[in-house]
Amino acid sequence: MMTGGSLGIRSGSYGSLDKQLQNGVSPIARTKPSSKTFKEKETLIHWICKLTGRKKVGMLLLCIISVAVFVCVLYVGKGEDQESNDVRNENRIRTSLSLSPSYFLGYTLPPGHACNTFRLPPPPADKKRTGPRPCPVCYLPMEEAVALMPKLPSFSPIIKNLSYISGGSEFGGNPTLKQRNDSYDIKESMNVHCGFVKGSKPGNGTGFDMDDDDLLEMEQCRGVVVASAIFGDFDIIQQPKNISEYSKKTVCFYMFVDEKTQAGLKTKYDNKKIGVWRIILVRNLPYTDSRRNGKIPKLLLHRLFPNVRFSLWIDGKLELVADPYQILERFLWRRNASFAISRHYKRFDVFHEAEANKVAGKYDNASIDFQVEFYKNEGLTPYSDAKLSITSDVPEGCVIIREHIPISNLFTCLWFNEVDRFTSRDQLSFSTVRDKIAANTNWSVSMFLDCERRNFVVQKYHKEVLARLAPPPPPPPYSANDHLRKFLPRRRRDR
Structure with missing residues (x-):
């Protein structure tokens, strides 16, 4: 390949030759022949000179050299055009590579697929059934759902790297109000409070501690x-x-229990398993409130399972009745969502939810009032149609379906911090955290119908409710003599 510098040298040579010819000096005549080739060239030139004359030799040579230079320029230009085309092609290849997706883009089901035309049937006409109930859900067959599992992670807007603050005497780290406000300033790399502030890693000297072999299993x-x-x-x-056999082999099922629950298990288990559940005994619980302790695995699964891609959380009172892959496909992958939760079947407004919690005695009223007033001063308003496309401010938080990417991990960290700071009623803090993150990232939570949630989990009663609902003890066994007594005459007392 010829460069611009070599082309310039050729032009300089061409200029010096032209100057010599103008002075009437032939460079060939001054060249001393040193071989047979030069003699032949001299004879040829001498013959040309005879035919054309000396005065025209210079002009002839000049024309020959000009033609040669012109051909060289055309060749160089063609080479540069080819080189330019190669560069453009290379740039196109690089551009196409850079435009190739580095995250999951979602998908649509084929035209004519049954789930594309699926519509919810009308509610049952039985007026006696006024409470919440399940509704049909169009799941894909198990094989199709597994085949559609994303190979790439979903897009995480702005935040790419999330690390966690360690150090402190409390489990949550007690972030200040300034630290709390700064945590909603979403950046590419962030360091936030997210529980487990003590110890070497979550579950090891942090509070909410587990055995080393359990932690190793969870990491794997x-x-x-x-x-x-x-x-x-x-x-x-x-x-x-x-649950499909494939899910039993590839999905991890973990049940966290404390020592009191373990002691009350009537079912004896071997190898730390009861059915599909691997039982994880947790010691050194950081809170005296069992409901607040339950928020640790519920919201911080990404800390406990650092290598997991997708998780499905269900409260302990629920029975799972659908395959996890079908649930993930229906509520995450098909919607191109990274976090999904059902909305409350009845209440959509945080203020109404707070009042319902007070009436039911879920938490002390003063703490609930303080939390709601705090959010109100930050800008929380009652739910209305003006908030659409947000469909609710109150989730039914007993089920969480999520992908473990930085933005969803940040969301649950900040949601947990609100539970740690205020009451354990996570429905009260959900919308505040969601809306603050959405305002800076345009990322939000997918909220589906509560009847759809009830399709794949069946709600059971707590133990204390079951005890109250227990039937009365059966009557003593029936005897034939009891039947005969009705017909035998009574013995009268002897007078």
């Missing part, structure tokens, strides 16, 4: 995890149903 869990927890011996372990 990849892909999908289904998790639940029972603390205070509050619920009965429910075994999932309709």
Whole structure:
């Protein structure tokens, strides 16, 4: 390949030759022949000179050299055009590579697919059934759902790297109000409070501690995890149903229990398993409130399972009745969402939810009032149609479906910090955290119908409710003599 510098040298040579010819000096005549080739060239030139004359030799040579230079220029230009085309092609290849997706872009089901035309049927006409109920959900067959599992992670707007603040004497780290406000200033790299502020890693000297072999198993869990927890011996372990053999082999099922729950387990288990659940005993619980302790695995699964891609959280009172892959496909992958939760079947407004919590005695009224007033001063307003496309401010938080990417991990960290700072009623803080993150990233949570949630989980009663609902003891066994007594005459007392 010829460069611009070599082309300039050729032009300089061409100029010096022209100057010599103008002075009437032939460079060939001054050249001393040193071989047979030069003699032949001299004879040829001498012959040309005879035919054309000396005066025209210079002009002839000049024309020959000009033609040669012209041909060279055309060749160089053609080479540069080819080089330019090669560069353009290379740039196009690089551009196409840079435009190739580095994250999951979603998908649509083929035209004519049954789920594309699926519509919810009208509610049952039975007026006696006024409470919440399940509704049909169009799941894909198990094989199709597994085949559609994304190979790439979903897009995480702005934030790419999330790390966690360590150090402190409390489990949550007690972030100041300034630190709390700064955590909503979303940046590419962030360092936030997210529980487990003590110890070497979550579950090891941090509070909410587990055995080393359990922690090792949790680190080796990849892909999908289904998790639940029972603390205070509050619920009965429910075994999932309709789980495929593939899910039993590839999905991790973990049930976190405290020592009181473990002692109350009637089912004896070997190798730390009851059915599909691997039982994880948790010690050194950081809170005296069992409900608040339950928020640790519920919201911080990404800390406990650092290598998991997708998780499904279900409260301990729920029985899972659909395959995890079908649930993930329906509520995450098909919607191109990274966080999904059902909305409350009845209440959409945080202020109404707060009043309902007070009436039901879910938490002390003064703490609930303080939390709601704090959010109100920050700008929380009652829910109305003006907030659409947001469909609700109140979730039914017993099920969470999520992908473990930086933005969803940040969301649950900040949601947990609100639970740690205020009341354990996570429905009260959900919309505040969601809306603050959405205002800076345009990322939000996918909220689906509560009847759809009830399609894949069945709600059971807490132990204390079951005790109240227990039937009365059966009557003593029936005897034939009891029947005869009705017909035998009574013995009268002897006078």
